[in-house]
Amino acid sequence: MKDRIPLIAGNWKMNKTNSEAVGLVKKLKVIVKNIKANQREIVVCPAFTALSDVAKELGKEKNTNISLGAQNLHFEDSGAFTGEVSAQMLKEIGCKYVIIGHSERRQLCGEINAGVNKKIFAALKHGLIPIVCVGETLAEREKNKTKDVIKKQISESISNVNVDKIVIAYEPVWAIGTGKTATPEQAQEVHALIRSLIKSNSARILYGGSVKPDNIKELMVQKDIDGALVGGASLDAESFAKIVEC
Numbered sequence: 001m002k003d004r005i006p007l008i009a010g011n012w013k014m015n016k017t018n019s020e021a022v023g024l025v026k027k028l029k030v031i032v033k034n035i036k037a038n039q040r041e042i043v044v045c046p047a048f049t050a051l052s053d054v055a056k057e058l059g060k061e062k063n064t065n066i067s068l069g070a071q072n073l074h075f076e077d078s079g080a081f082t083g084e085v086s087a088q089m090l091k092e093i094g095c096k097y098v099i100i101g102h103s104e105r106r107q108l109c110g111e112i113n114a115g116v117n118k119k120i121f122a123a124l125k126h127g128l129i130p131i132v133c134v135g136e137t138l139a140e141r142e143k144n145k146t147k148d149v150i151k152k153q154i155s156e157s158i159s160n161v162n163v164d165k166i167v168i169a170y171e172p173v174w175a176i177g178t179g180k181t182a183t184p185e186q187a188q189e190v191h192a193l194i195r196s197l198i199k200s201n202s203a204r205i206l207y208g209g210s211v212k213p214d215n216i217k218e219l220m221v222q223k224d225i226d227g228a229l230v231g232g233a234s235l236d237a238e239s240f241a242k243i244v245e246c
């Protein structure tokens, strides 16, 4: 029996306009309203433009069981960083979580472990909980480099970080948005490695990569899988709710 509360986070990426995002969360909160906070933690991560209105929508409930997360942040508190958003700004509008180092940002925006580390410190400084993403590419897996890649990403990204204050998401790059999920055994193997590297029994390690209502159960029964970071399937209230309810 795991005593870590499972966390299911939806990464909406660059999808949903403000009104669509509010519509989605309106639907979602009705479907998941009976889920208790000690059973599941539910997080939605809309685009920056929708965070404020989604926060207001969630705030209409006295004790909402859905938390808000952002998809990125800048490591500085303020300054001449055109187009960027700081931890302080996210915290003020009601974010609890922030995704850091997603593979799409690593691949498309040149994010590296050292920058991920700075962002983690910025988030923690302002009371946000980072969801730190790591994962190997297909080429790295095929060359049997998965363990080395994960070890390097973990040691550099979370250097000097109190791991009990963060969430880690293992997301094999080859499984993101491709429909190919890691087998539960493949995922558990890497989760166990991460747990041994971070030396924590309380930190939650999520799996991400084509998680759907029909594959979540077999992932969640694995010893070191504490939830999921869900992309595509989080864009529909019913399918996300099924994953949450698994």
Ligand code: PEP
Pocket (backbone or CB within 6 Å): 011, 171, 175, 176, 177, 178, 179, 208, 209, 210, 211, 229, 230, 231, 232, 233
């Ligand atoms: C993600 O964006 O983190 C992700 C896992 O996407 P998908 O579920 O669509 O593979």
